[in-house]
Amino acid sequence: MDIGAKEIELIVREVLAGIEWSNLPAASIPNRGDHGVFERVEDAIEAAYVAQSQWVNHYKVEDRRRIIEAIRSVARVNAESLAGMVWEETGMGRREDKILKHLAVIDKTPGVECLTTEAISGDDGLMIEEYAPFGVIGAITPSTNPTETIINNTISMIAGGNSVVFNVHPGARRSCAHCIKLLHQTIVENGGPANLITMQKEPDMKAVNRMTEDSRIRLMVGTGGMAMVNALLRSGKKTIGAGAGNPPVIVDDTADIKLAAGEIFRGASFDNNLLCLAEKEVFVMESVADEFISQLQIEGAYLLQKSQLEEILSFAMTKRGDSYEVNKCWVGKDAEQFLNAIGVQKKEVRLLISETDKTHPFVMVEQLMPVLPIVRLKTFEECVESAVAAESGNRHTASMFSRNVENMTKFAKEVETTIFTKNGATLKGVGIGGEGHTTMTIAGPTGEGLTCARSFTRKRRCMLAEGGLRII
Numbered sequence: 305m306d307i308g309a310k311e312i313e314l315i316v317r318e319v320l321a322g323i324e325w326s327n328l329p330a331a332s333i334p335n336r337g338d339h340g341v342f343e344r345v346e347d348a349i350e351a352a353y354v355a356q357s358q359w360v361n362h363y364k365v366e367d368r369r370r371i372i373e374a375i376r377s378v379a380r381v382n383a384e385s386l387a388g389m390v391w392e393e394t395g396m397g398r399r400e401d402k403i404l405k406h407l408a409v410i411d412k413t414p415g416v417e418c419l420t421t422e423a424i425s426g427d428d429g430l431m432i433e434e435y436a437p438f439g440v441i442g443a444i445t446p447s448t449n450p451t452e453t454i455i456n457n458t459i460s461m462i463a464g465g466n467s468v469v470f471n472v473h474p475g476a477r478r479s480c481a482h483c484i485k486l487l488h489q490t491i492v493e494n495g496g497p498a499n500l501i502t503m504q505k506e507p508d509m510k511a512v513n514r515m516t517e518d519s520r521i522r523l524m525v526g527t528g529g530m531a532m533v534n535a536l537l538r539s540g541k542k543t544i545g546a547g548a549g550n551p552p553v554i555v556d557d558t559a560d561i562k563l564a565a566g567e568i569f570r571g572a573s574f575d576n577n578l579l580c581l582a583e584k585e586v587f588v589m590e591s592v593a594d595e596f597i598s599q600l601q602i603e604g605a606y607l608l609q610k611s612q613l614e615e616i617l618s619f620a621m622t623k624r625g626d627s628y629e630v631n632k633c634w635v636g637k638d639a640e641q642f643l644n645a646i647g648v649q650k651k652e653v654r655l656l657i658s659e660t661d662k663t664h665p666f667v668m669v670e671q672l673m674p675v676l677p678i679v680r681l682k683t684f685e686e687c688v689e690s691a692v693a694a695e696s697g698n699r700h701t702a703s704m705f706s707r708n709v710e711n712m713t714k715f716a717k718e719v720e721t722t723i724f725t726k727n728g729a730t731l732k733g734v735g736i737g738g739e740g741h742t743t744m745t746i747a748g749p750t751g752e753g754l755t756c757a758r759s760f761t762r763k764r765r766c767m768l769a770e771g772g773l774r775i776i
């Protein structure tokens with residue numbers, strides 16, 4: 305039987321992997337796990353640590369590119385089944401929209417192509433700066449975009465030369481374990497090291513604490529709520545934090561109202577408003593408010609009376625002293641379920657809308673539900689002031705519909721968000737129907753912005769002095 309170069313290369317790598325394991329003390333060799341899924345987080349960390357050493361020492365950048373393309377292919381074939389599993393396990397969102405989210409992260413998450421080398425040559429020598437891996441990354445993922453975040457983070461992080469230990473949301477652990485096994489098998493079958501991505505089978509906060517305490521984990525990445533991000537920041541470990549958002553929209557008196565209604569309806573109803581970047585509240589100038597609300601109804605939105613909104617508030621949020629908290633049982637539920645709960649029988653409704661004042665709980669609290677509050681205000685200045693207050697300093701996402709460049713510029717400067725979308729659904733800000741790459745980890749709190757492989761690397765400089773290598 306003839307053995308080709310590829311087969312020889314795979315055999316050599318398996319032998320090298322065996323040498324890596326044989327050099328470990330017997331007590332430190334972890335249980336091999338089930339395609340990256342381990343009973344103990346300590347074993348998941350140890351396995352990922354060994355895998356990362358193999359990945360950076362025995363594989364080329366071209367190998368990363370090839371394996372990432374294999375991950376894309378397999379994930380694309382399984383996008384519908386993954387979306388279905390998440391929908392069934394979490395009970396949140398819309399299956400058809402989850403398919404689109406999966407396809408977006410599969411096709412538009414950058415790989416090694418964003419790891420460009422910078423070089424400066426001069427009389428005093430040649431300087432190059434390259435993007436090097438951190439090592440082992442600990443990644444916390446949410447229940448709202450669980451497998452989408454795993455696919456997105458896996459592509460970005462292993463492209464940067466890292467391995468990843470995931471601690472997934474318990475509410476989506478079965479879907480996440482299935483996804484990790486699928487991607488792990490793809491990596492191994494294409495010649496990559498086992499355990500490049502791992503997770504603890506039953507995720508919990510104890511596992512997160514062990515990850516932050518383990519010196520082998522060099523970077524923590526948290527995608528989810530601000531409480532989790534703040535906890536990671538307090539741990540003392542280098543952290544990339546993607547926290548909450550409460551994205552406001554302004555519609556001014558120069559806007560194309562039909563366009564605004566169509567785009568806002570699409571964005572706010574997408575996956576039942578689960579995305580942290582989705583439109584959460586609208587501030588519209590009074591002169592165009594009636595037309596705007598009418599156009600939203602034409603798009604298919606159901607207009608709630610104020611008494612109906614208050615009835616929904618009574619069960620969708622819980623009052624704690626002077627503030628409100630979201631009732632998680634209603635996060636990501638269909639608009640029809642909210643209507644049924646208040647005795648309204650209506651089919652094929654994707655979005656509920658209602659007029660409110662600017663301090664209503666549905667305006668000020670990120671609710672992740674297909675309920676869109678609309679605030680009418682007399683002036684553009686009032687809209688900006690109220691929108692900035694509702695955004696609450698998250699610096700996540702905001703949008704505006706206008707033909708007035710000065711107005712758009714003023715709002716963008718005031719709100720200071722990571723994503724600012726003009727005359728389009730905020731989905732376009734992460735490449736879903738718009739230009740640019742896609743990510744599920746939007747790091748506003750820590751400043752990395754829309755993350756990609758480069759975000760999960762550290763820049764290293766090499767200097768060849770005395771004019772070396774210059775040919776002029």
